[in-house]
Amino acid sequence: MNLRTTCLLTLAVLAFAARVPAAPFLAGTDLSLLAFFESNGIAYKNNGQTGDAILILKNEGVNCVRLRLFTSSAAQAQADPYDYLNNLAYTVPLAVRVKNAGLKFLLDFHYSDTWADPAHQAVPSAWTNLTFLQLVQQMHDYSSNSIASFKSAGAMPDHVQVGNEITSGLLWPYGEVGGGYETSGQWSQLARLLNAAMQGIRDAAGTNAPQMIIHIDQGGDWATTEWFFDNLVQTQHVQFDLIGESYYPYYAGPLNNLKNCLTNAAVRYGKPLFVAETAFPWTNSYWTTNIFGIPGTTNGQLQYVAALAGTVRSVPGNLSAGIFWWGTEYQGVRGVNEAGYNTASFFDAGGNVLPAANAFGQMSATPFLQSQRSGTNLTLQWSLGGAGLVLAAAASLPPTTLWLPVTNLIQSTGAFFNVTLPLNAGHNCFYRLQSN
Helix, strand or coil: CEEEEEEECCCCEEEEEECCCCCCCCCECCCCCCHHHHHHHCEEEEEEEEEEEHHHHHCCCCCECCCEEECHHHHHHHHHHHCCCHHHHHHHHHHHHHHHHHCCEEEEEEECCCEEEECECCCCCCHCCHHHHHHHHHHHHHHHHHHHHHHHHHCCCEEEEEECCCCCEECCCEEEECCCCCHHHHHHHHHHHHHHHHHHHHHCCCCCCEEEEECCCCCCHHHHHHHHHHHHHHHHCCCCEEEHHHHHHHHCCHHHHHHHHHHHHHHHHHCEEEEEEEEECCCCCCCCCEEEEEECHHHHHHHHHHHHHHHHHHHHHCCEEEECCCCCCCCCCCCCCCCHHHHHCCCCCEEEEEEHHHHHHHHHCCCEEEEEECCCCCEEEEEEECCCCCCEEEEECCCCCCCCCCCCCEEEHHHEEEEEEEECCCCCHHHEEEEE
């Protein structure tokens, strides 16, 4: 741990010490349909001023953008933009905007013409006549060619999801697992498809290969997570860098479910983990009005961000890698069924950025303790970058230090935590943030 004195008062000394992360925490947003919404006349605003949503979110602290990639044709994209638009021709220019803004870029391969998820993993229409061995080669070549396109445009991904929510595999039925496809042969075929794709990515990336992510949808279900990754990691020995989990509280249950799943996965697999998708409503016009005690309101969305940050950043072994908000750019467009995600974005119905965006962005900030003294009370404040850490106090510094957790009520005010403590006359007191 690093120890840094930040403030000396008459009655107290404030000190800061926190775990040093293996890599910067990713406070990421999925903006895959940003250009689609812009083309439909949607504007994005901060304090009433229209601007680029990417830059607005960057100014709030967001440090990474996730973009999905479909295998769809130009004809499919033109016929049904909402469900097929995210092909290479659409996504590369959007990725260039992300990189030009100075943000990290996560590419989400779907390996399908449209949405891929646990219930839909259709083979791309142009690949339907291929044999399994030809599909393996196609996964390599398509992945390699796609990465080469981003690289030549100056938009090399920093992270790559090799499939989207592949709990049931991908390229059905060849790479399907679970249910009637629960055989060693099916798992072997899934592994071959994934390995071919990752090799293609590495071949195109060269010496600057992105980190590889395997993403499933079971952030609230440890049993399914264990089943999937035991087969993939311990039986098939597939090599990748990070585990991604989707977690939506209205589908996956309370945050304790997520905490249990991430904690167990960190201990069992020793890989960095992140929430690849999440969201929470800022209005109750579509979603349940009260989700595990948090209301569907602007303040409720803030509460959810703070609670989620604490859950994810408390993952043991310093293995919490980040959180990505899904549908961040969504706003209502006439004639488009957005499944309610326009009420769970980071922009309200008028296009104004919501307070939750700033709280979310603060997760990537270094959590320095700040202090304010009022009479015989001391108020400490720190950003959501310190979520999951414990505030501790000591009467002396090393080598005789005994750090004890502060038991006073710690409150969240959106982007920050704060606590008010009494000052004891004539006694020094040192404070720090530390891992559990």
